[in-house]
Amino acid sequence: MCWSTQADAVAGGVVASVGALCLARAHRSGRPQRLPLAALPLVLGAHQLIEALVWLGADGDLPAALADPARTAWAAIALPLLPILVPAAVWCASTEPGHPASPSRRRLLAGLTTLGTTVAIPLAAAVAHHPVTATEHGHTLSYGLGVPHPAVLLTGYLLATVGSLLTSGDPTLRRLGLLTGAGAAVCALLWRLAFLSTWCALAALVSVLLLHWSGRPPYSLAPHASDEPGKVSR
Numbered sequence: 001m002c003w004s005t006q007a008d009a010v011a012g013g014v015v016a017s018v019g020a021l022c023l024a025r026a027h028r029s030g031r032p033q034r035l036p037l038a039a040l041p042l043v044l045g046a047h048q049l050i051e052a053l054v055w056l057g058a059d060g061d062l063p064a065a066l067a068d069p070a071r072t073a074w075a076a077i078a079l080p081l082l083p084i085l086v087p088a089a090v091w092c093a094s095t096e097p098g099h100p101a102s103p104s105r106r107r108l109l110a111g112l113t114t115l116g117t118t119v120a121i122p123l124a125a126a127v128a129h130h131p132v133t134a135t136e137h138g139h140t141l142s143y144g145l146g147v148p149h150p151a152v153l154l155t156g157y158l159l160a161t162v163g164s165l166l167t168s169g170d171p172t173l174r175r176l177g178l179l180t181g182a183g184a185a186v187c188a189l190l191w192r193l194a195f196l197s198t199w200c201a202l203a204a205l206v207s208v209l210l211l212h213w214s215g216r217p218p219y220s221l222a223p224h225a226s227d228e229p230g231k232v233s234r
Helices: 005-028 032-038 040-058 064-094 103-129 150-166 171-192 199-214
Strands: 133-137 140-144
Touching: 005 032, 005 040, 005 199, 032 040, 032 064, 032 199, 040 064, 040 133, 040 140, 040 199, 064 103, 064 133, 064 140, 064 150, 103 150, 150 171, 171 199
Parallel strands: none
Antiparallel strands: 133 140
């Protein structure tokens, strides 16, 4: 999320455009296993465009008939969708022929996908049964939903999303995991200080890295890869 309607709209349009390029490059690579993860920037871009509507609703410039569904759609993407999509997409990418992930890593990724699905169930129930609120808090939006056991679910959420990137066996995705983990901590701190929301900048960085990743040659055409840390060559 960004710090204003205009920032969310512009950033969302840019990130969604990068997402379309990611999908096109993944499709041209001839590796359908990359498509789910290549679609992530498109999802993040749509998420920011939806939040532009949420800002309008918080400012009173959007009728409740449109603002309420926008808040619900924002929460549905942020909460139940991403903890399933990210680990599942990383697992799918790991099945590409020649991928450096070992069978044990793939089993771990499958387990993290199961964890993400488990976390998503109570989050989806909260979105379905509780109204989503959004109020301005400094230069940020503060969302309210009434999620049960938030600390436990947040831990599972981060393990499933950031953890899957860190354990993917792919150097670029590991860097993405480090960036996402560090960026989430910085964004959360700035949000708590009500200074501004920098999630849009993080989404842009994630999208650029995935644009590079999605257009790489197939692993079978890349230099020899090993699953041992530090021995994967690109």
